[in-house]
Amino acid sequence: TYKILIVTSSHPLLTFVRRRKPTLCKMSMDSRARKVFAAAVEAVQPDTVVRHSVERKEDSAIIDGHKFPLKHNLHIVGFGKAVLGMAAETERILGDHLVKGVISHNKNSHFHHSHLLLKDNNCIKVIEGAKHNLPDANAQMAAEKIKHLASELTEKDLLLVLISGGGSALLPAPIPPISLQEKLDVTRRLAAAGATIQQLNTVRLALSLLKGGGLAQYAHPAQVVALILSDVIGDPLDLIASGPTVQNEVGPEDVLLVLEQYKLLNSLPSSVKDVLGRPGTWCKVSEDETDKAEHVLNVVIGSNSVALKHAGLCARELGFRPVILSPGVCGDVRLVSRLYGLLARFACSREEPSPDISAELLRLGPEVGVQTWDLCRTMQVLGEGRTEGWGATCLLAGGEPTVKLTGKGRGGRNQELALQVGLELRGLEPPPIGPVFLSGGTDGQDGPTEAAGAITDARLYEEAQAQGLDVDHFLINNDSYTFFSQLSAGQHLVVPGLTCTNVMDVHVLSTQSELQ
Ligand SMILES: Nc1ncnc2c1ncn2[C@@H]1O[C@H](COP(=O)(O)OP(=O)(O)OP(=O)(O)O)[C@@H](O)[C@H]1O
Numbered sequence: 001t002y003k004i005l006i007v008t009s010s011h012p013l014l015t016f017v018r019r020r021k022p023t024l025c026k027m028s029m030d031s032r033a034r035k036v037f038a039a040a041v042e043a044v045q046p047d048t049v050v051r052h053s054v055e056r057k058e059d060s061a062i063i064d065g066h067k068f069p070l071k072h073n074l075h076i077v078g079f080g081k082a083v084l085g086m087a088a089e090t091e092r093i094l095g096d097h098l099v100k101g102v103i104s105h106n107k108n109s110h111f112h113h114s115h116l117l118l119k120d121n122n123c124i125k126v127i128e129g130a131k132h133n134l135p136d137a138n139a140q141m142a143a144e145k146i147k148h149l150a151s152e153l154t155e156k157d158l159l160l161v162l163i164s165g166g167g168s169a170l171l172p173a174p175i176p177p178i179s180l181q182e183k184l185d186v187t188r189r190l191a192a193a194g195a196t197i198q199q200l201n202t203v204r205l206a207l208s209l210l211k212g213g214g215l216a217q218y219a220h221p222a223q224v225v226a227l228i229l230s231d232v233i234g235d236p237l238d239l240i241a242s243g244p245t246v247q248n249e250v251g252p253e254d255v256l257l258v259l260e261q262y263k264l265l266n267s268l269p270s271s272v273k274d275v276l277g278r279p280g281t282w283c284k285v286s287e288d289e290t291d292k293a294e295h296v297l298n299v300v301i302g303s304n305s306v307a308l309k310h311a312g313l314c315a316r317e318l319g320f321r322p323v324i325l326s327p328g329v330c331g332d333v334r335l336v337s338r339l340y341g342l343l344a345r346f347a348c349s350r351e352e353p354s355p356d357i358s359a360e361l362l363r364l365g366p367e368v369g370v371q372t373w374d375l376c377r378t379m380q381v382l383g384e385g386r387t388e389g390w391g392a393t394c395l396l397a398g399g400e401p402t403v404k405l406t407g408k409g410r411g412g413r414n415q416e417l418a419l420q421v422g423l424e425l426r427g428l429e430p431p432p433i434g435p436v437f438l439s440g441g442t443d444g445q446d447g448p449t450e451a452a453g454a455i456t457d458a459r460l461y462e463e464a465q466a467q468g469l470d471v472d473h474f475l476i477n478n479d480s481y482t483f484f485s486q487l488s489a490g491q492h493l494v495v496p497g498l499t500c501t502n503v504m505d506v507h508v509l510s511t512q513s514e515l516q
């Protein structure tokens with residue numbers, strides 16, 4: 001048997017969970033969940049996160065409590081899906097001291113968001129590349145220009161480095177003699193074999209001139225400040241966009257382990273073997289150069305946690321008691337859906353839930369990146385809600401679960417998760433009393449589909465059956481987008497359009513124990 005230990009928390013995310021009964025709300029559960037998701041995305045818009053972290057005080061920039069004098073010495077480089085908006089806001093705040101900049105940004109950007117655009121006649125060169133999140137000649141040209149800009153700087157200069165998800169593909173600078181195609185082949189094969197982003201970037205940074213701290217080294221002796229919008233669980237500075245401003249601490253054994261695990265060691269191009277065999281590859285900033293690190297400040301200015309925190313504030317305004325479970329949900333969507341199904345049962349139960357539910361939750365949690373402590377805290381809050389009579393709870397989590405692709409259908413991990421959770425909820429009350437679950441990618445695009453995700457409830461299975469849709473068939477074929485497009489004329493899809501940001505996925509599980 002499991003005992004739930006209740007310990008007083010200093011968890012920063014818990015600070016806004018106050019003991020007061022939320023206000024009533026007449027809006028539907030579906031609309032409220034969608035609003036909560038929208039608030040999460042809004043909080044991590046590129047211009048917003050820059051505005052909240054860069055303060056202008058006369059001729060200085062204040063960032064993370066540090067003061068950087070501005071004397072027409074500011075340079076900007078950036079790479080990632082959100083950097084255009086980040087650069088536009090930086091330009092608004094510090095533009096009068098800006099000398100030059102280069103931004104590597106995805107093709108097919110969303111130019112209708114005027115507040116995320118640079119001014120006309122600006123001095124930042126925008127290069128568009130990596131159309132399908134794969135490095136290409138344009139991205140390589142951008143990387144070359146960024147390297148050139150960095151290497152020309154002096155100790156009087158300030159280099160702002162804007163980094164967001166997708167940055168690795170937008171900054172390819174393979175160490176010669178490795179060609180772009182050879183590097184791409186290695187990373188593609190790793191990705192296809194199921195390597196995680198941590199594993200992929202461990203290899204990427206060992207094969208690159210700029211990743212793994214290389215960019216900061218080129219910029220030395222200039223002052224480097226990196227503003228980072230994190231799209232990796234746990235916000236590891238060295239792995240987000242492969243850490244171009246973070247001293248590389250990856251050793252040969254780490255890289256070889258990854259290549260061995262995915263059986264690539266014996267089929268590497270000779271150029272890659274050659275580079276991996278060189279001692280210099282392994283530490284871009286050598287020990288006698290550690291003072292270089294003192295010229296570098298890395299600041300995470302936006303993350304999944306920030307999105308969840310604001311989602312929680314919105315949930316409260318909409319009459320829910322917000323509970324943040326975790327920003328680190330990962331693992332197979334089937335396991336993750338089981339976790340949410342159990343949490344929904346736990347939350348909706350009018351009596352003390354069966355100990356079997358808590359036991360299974362505690363067993364499952366760590367398998368999907370949710371710490372036992374976070375689960376205990378969540379169950380405690382839900383339990384208090386039950387005894388003290390709070391009606392509506394909004395459980396929030398985020399991260400990046402995975403789907404094992406077995407079929408050839410159209411879908412994404414968020415839509416597949418929503419579908420699976422819908423099945424898990426079967427048998428519970430339908431809304432407005434029963435739970436509603438939403439899963440959405442904060443970038444607005446779930447896999448290769450137009451939707452960010454989907455929203456489901458306990459009626460999903462019956463609704464599909466009544467419309468002649470065989471849920472299992474769609475699931476086996478990883479065809480969640482087609483399923484949700486056909487179900488009730490696409491009403492369950494969440495389609496915000498591309499959002500210009502990316503802090504992984506957000507999950508919203510709202511429950512209401514009684515009709516308000
Ligand atoms: N038919 C499908 N059904 C379910 N998941 C899919 C399907 N096709 C692709 N995926 C998943 O979608 C993911 C790729 O989608 P996406 O481009 O949104 O990636 P991402 O990891 O979110 O990228 P980024 O970090 O740039 O947002 C992969 O995890 C892949 O397994």
Ligand SMILES: O=C(O)[C@H](O)CO
Pocket residue numbers: 164165166167168169197201231232239240241242
């Ligand atoms: O660009 C990358 O490496 C991924 O988006 C993780 O940051």
